[in-house]
Amino acid sequence: MVGTNNKITIWQQNVNKSPSCQHNLLSNKSLIDAKINIITRQEPAINSFHNTITAKDWTPIYPSTHGNNPDKTRAVTMIHSSIKTDTWNQLDFQSRDVTVVQLKGNWGKLTIFNIYNEGNSNDTVKELTKFHRNNRASLEASGTESAHILWLGDFNRHHPYWDDPNHTHLFTNDALDNCYAAAGVFPCYCIRRPLNP
Numbered sequence: 001m002v003g004t005n006n007k008i009t010i011w012q013q014n015v016n017k018s019p020s021c022q023h024n025l026l027s028n029k030s031l032i033d034a035k036i037n038i039i040t041r042q043e044p045a046i047n048s049f050h051n052t053i054t055a056k057d058w059t060p061i062y063p064s065t066h067g068n069n070p071d072k073t074r075a076v077t078m079i080h081s082s083i084k085t086d087t088w089n090q091l092d093f094q095s096r097d098v099t100v101v102q103l104k105g106n107w108g109k110l111t112i113f114n115i116y117n118e119g120n121s122n123d124t125v126k127e128l129t130k131f132h133r134n135n136r137a138s139l140e141a142s143g144t145e146s147a148h149i150l151w152l153g154d155f156n157r158h159h160p161y162w163d164d165p166n167h168t169h170l171f172t173n174d175a176l177d178n179c180y181a182a183a184g185v186f187p188c189y190c191i192r193r194p195l196n197p
Contacts (some may be wrong), residue, residue, distance in 0.1 A: 001016050006102070006105065006107075007035070008037060008103070008110070009034060009035050009036050009037055009038070010036070010037075010038045010040060010053050010112070010152070011025075011034070011036045011038070011039045011040070012039075012040045012041075012114075012152045013039075013041055013042070013051060014041070014042040014043050014116075014154040015042070015043060015044055015045065016043050017043050017045045017046075018045060019045040019047070019053060021045075022044065022045055022052065022053040023053055025041075026053065026054065026055045026058070027055070035052065036080070036110070037080040037082050037083050038077065038079055038080065038083070038101075039058070039077070039078040039080075039153055040077050040078075040099075040112070040113065040114035040153060041076050041078070041114075042074060042075055042114070042115075042116040042154040043074055043116060043154070044074075044076045045075060046070055046071055046073055046076075050070035050180065051070075051078050052073075054078060055137075057080055057081045057082075058078040058079065058080055058081070059078065059079045059081070060078050061076065061077040061078065061079060061090050061099050062076055063076075063095060063099050064090075064092045064094055064095075065095060065096050066096070069096065070098045072181065073096050074096055075096075075097055075098055075114045075115060075153060076099065077099040077101055077112065077114045081100065083103070087103055087104055087105060088101055088103045088104070089101070089102055090102075091111070091135070093127075095124065095127055096164065097116040097117065097118070097124045098114065098115050098116070098124065098132075099113075099114045100113050100114075101114075102138070104193070107146065108141065108145045108146035108147055108148065109146075109147050109149065110147075110148045110149075111147070111148070111149045111150070112150045112152070113128065113149070113151045113152070113153070114152065114153050115128070115151055115153035115154070115155065116153055116154050117153070117154065117155045117157070119156035128151070129144050148175075166185065
């Protein structure tokens with residue numbers, strides 16, 4: 001069983017290294033009301049103990065490289081205690097910008113990639129492509145099991161499909177070219193993201 005109701009609900013947010021934003025997120029009743037059991041954060045605040053802000057019911061999952069240079073971590077996934085620890089594990093991904101968690105249940109497996117993609121390069125997208133190519137056996141279905149892959153995060157790509165079309169200053173030729181280059185890996189033309197008012 002993945003959670004108490006065998007349902008996964010994910011909250012994804014770039015917190016822009018703000019400790020107050022992280023604290024507000026974790027102490028806010030909205031996570032409980034929405035029955036969130038996985039949080040993926042990008043650009044988390046890292047404290048002087050080299051950790052992010054968390055709460056007692058949450059297990060933080062840091063990038064595999066976090067121990068080498070914790071101040072450079074740009075993606076943290078948090079798993080709620082309602083998800084049993086024997087139903088998930090972290091997959092090793094050698095980047096400060098990605099955490100990978102794989103959940104398993106009687107429905108198959110789900111691999112969640114929490115991604116921070118730097119705005120001026122596609123290096124993370126290239127690393128993800130290589131990871132998928134080199135780890136097909138652990139990511140894909142085997143036998144009767146079904147497999148699912150979810151990429152989420154801050155891709156730092158702008159396009160009229162998910163940004164406000166009136167913000168034309170975001171849609172430079174370079175920005176659109178980067179978006180289309182990344183589309184070879186993830187279908188950015190299909191992503192629709194709700195915008196906060």
